Amino acid sequence: MKNIVLIGMPGAGKSTIGVVLAKILGYQFIDSDLLIQRQEGKVLHELIEEHGIEGFLSIEEQVNRDIHVTHSVIATGGSVVYREPAMESLGKEGVIVYIQLSYENIKARVGDLDKRGVVIHNGCTLLDLYKERCPLYEKYADVTVNVDSMTIEGAIAKVRTAVQEALEGEV
Numbered sequence: 619m620k621n622i623v624l625i626g627m628p629g630a631g632k633s634t635i636g637v638v639l640a641k642i643l644g645y646q647f648i649d650s651d652l653l654i655q656r657q658e659g660k661v662l663h664e665l666i667e668e669h670g671i672e673g674f675l676s677i678e679e680q681v682n683r684d685i686h687v688t689h690s691v692i693a694t695g696g697s698v699v700y701r702e703p704a705m706e707s708l709g710k711e712g713v714i715v716y717i718q719l720s721y722e723n724i725k726a727r728v729g730d731l732d733k734r735g736v737v738i739h740n741g742c743t744l745l746d747l748y749k750e751r752c753p754l755y756e757k758y759a760d761v762t763v764n765v766d767s768m769t770i771e772g773a774i775a776k777v778r779t780a781v782q783e784a785l786e787g788e789v
């Protein structure tokens with residue numbers, strides 16, 4: 619049985635959708651960000667400050683490559699797409715679902731980028747980040763689900779249907 623791997627911008631709703639979807643499907647829920655925090659004993663923004671962007675991405679890559687599970691929904695961090703080996707490994711683990719949301723809605727959802735711990739270079743805006751990342755999410759996605767103007771419940775149902783179609787009823 620395939621796992622379901624959620625990718626997308628910070629604030630897209632990967633963790634929010636993922637945990638409820640797992641419950642509905644009777645799957646386990648895994649949040650890569652929480653695995654990173656548990657392994658390192660620090661919260662994300664501390665890790666980015668301490669190790670720098672490339673150092674953090676290396677930790678994130680290793681943690682995601684080490685995920686080997688079944689019957690699980692995996693919510694990833696928004697920056698996982700910067701490391702091809704991590705995406706290759708996740709792609710073998712399950713169907714990759716891009717949770718797509720417009721820039722305007724992402725902007726409204728994410729608060730202080732520093733406190734949230736987003737991988738962004740100095741001088742780069744959220745819009746720059748959005749434009750840089752969207753092609754990467756599209757590149758790795760097996761399925762894209764747009765969740766603009768959807769309630770949380772609506773988004774979960776849409777993701778579930780899209781995954782079922784992609785896996786031809788396997789879940």
Ligand SMILES: Nc1ncnc2c1ncn2[C@@H]1O[C@H](COP(=O)(O)OP(=O)(O)OP(=O)(O)O)[C@@H](O)[C@H]1O
Nearest residue numbers: 627628629630631632633634696727768769770773
């Ligand atoms: N469909 C929705 N409608 C309104 N708000 C939502 C919806 N889905 C998620 N949210 C809200 O958006 C915020 C961000 O959601 P969440 O933390 O799940 O995003 P994420 O994709 O996991 O982000 P990150 O990459 O930072 O882990 C939360 O406050 C959540 O309650």
Ligand SMILES: O=C(O)C1=C[C@@H](O)[C@@H](O)[C@H](O)C1
Nearest residue numbers: 628662695696697735736737
């Ligand atoms: O989108 C990002 O740059 C990130 C999102 C978080 O989920 C974390 O994975 C990390 O803080 C980086």
Ligand SMILES: [Mg+2]
Nearest residue numbers: 632633651693
């Ligand atoms: Mg999350």
